[in-house]
Amino acid sequence: MTTLDQTSVVPPGFVDLLERPLFGHLGTTRPDGSPQVNVMWFGWDGELLRFTHIPQRQKYRNLQADPRISLSVVDPDTGYRYLEVRGVLERVDDDPDGQFYMELSARYGHPMTAPPDDAADRIVLVVRPTKAVTH
Amino acid sequence: MTTLDQTSVVPPGFVDLLERPLFGHLGTTRPDGSPQVNVMWFGWDGELLRFTHIPQRQKYRNLQADPRISLSVVDPDTGYRYLEVRGVLERVDDDPDGQFYMELSARYGHPMTAPPDDAADRIVLVVRPTKAVTH
Numbered sequence: 001m002t003t004l005d006q007t008s009v010v011p012p013g014f015v016d017l018l019e020r021p022l023f024g025h026l027g028t029t030r031p032d033g034s035p036q037v038n039v040m041w042f043g044w045d046g047e048l049l050r051f052t053h054i055p056q057r058q059k060y061r062n063l064q065a066d067p068r069i070s071l072s073v074v075d076p077d078t079g080y081r082y083l084e085v086r087g088v089l090e091r092v093d094d095d096p097d098g099q100f101y102m103e104l105s106a107r108y109g110h111p112m113t114a115p116p117d118d119a120a121d122r123i124v125l126v127v128r129p130t131k132a133v134t135h
Numbered sequence: 136m137t138t139l140d141q142t143s144v145v146p147p148g149f150v151d152l153l154e155r156p157l158f159g160h161l162g163t164t165r166p167d168g169s170p171q172v173n174v175m176w177f178g179w180d181g182e183l184l185r186f187t188h189i190p191q192r193q194k195y196r197n198l199q200a201d202p203r204i205s206l207s208v209v210d211p212d213t214g215y216r217y218l219e220v221r222g223v224l225e226r227v228d229d230d231p232d233g234q235f236y237m238e239l240s241a242r243y244g245h246p247m248t249a250p251p252d253d254a255a256d257r258i259v260l261v262v263r264p265t266k267a268v269t270h
Contacts (some may be wrong), residue, residue: 023214027162027170027172030171033172034221035162035163035164036170036205037161037172038207039209064158066168074174114143
């Protein structure tokens with residue numbers, strides 16, 4: 001476990017919002033400069049955020065043009081604890097067997113016994129947080 | 136009620152996500168082009184989205200520079216029905232008595248008996264949806 005990693009920009013009192021399988025609302029900037037926000041599963045290892053994705057999506061094109069993201073997560077138990085993590089796409093990993101997709105599915109309560117149909121296209125967006133805003 | 140307004144870009148099957156008092160994740164673009172996402176209460180009259188705000192916030196400065204927004208709402212009952220509404224800030228209304236803030240508070244289950252302390256600064260961001268993406 002690296003959740004106590006002292007280099008993380010995420011305040012310890014809000015790390016649970018990344019550790020729990022909550023929905024993240026991922027903001028990217030479209031090539032025309034307008035904002036796009038999508039609901040996403042995510043993984044968190046105490047240092048980096050990971051998203052499963054396929055490169056045919058608009059979000060991927062957005063990130064190729066501008067690697068900066070914002071992720072918003074709210075505590076569904078109260079609704080009034082929330083976290084915005086800003087960060088930068090550090091790299092894109094291949095996930096040709098869909099293993100990371102399957103990991104996330106299990107994390108979010110939908111374990112799969114076989115890889116997804118689009119496993120060959122699956123990639124992992126690896127994001128490094130640069131700043132956190134909490135409330 | 137104008138929820139059946141035929142001019143709305145929001146598909147009828149997803150309008151409930153705006154009619155219910157759900158949290159919205161509001162994406163704006165910062166002056167440096169990076170995305171910002173904030174959890175927000177919102178109101179919906181079948182045609183326009185409304186947010187209570189104060190002009191001292193970064194979001195307001197973002198919208199002065201670029202009036203385009205994206206609002207992401209997920210159905211908490213399933214987690215797998217969601218709606219992204221893109222739109223444009225059409226105007227900013229004054230709310231000097233904090234009445235709209237109080238309306239939203241009541242809608243979200245926190246009725247108030249007195250205006251908020253910052254009532255004098257309160258404004259209403261009035262957004263016209265231009266496109267909806269559903270899943």
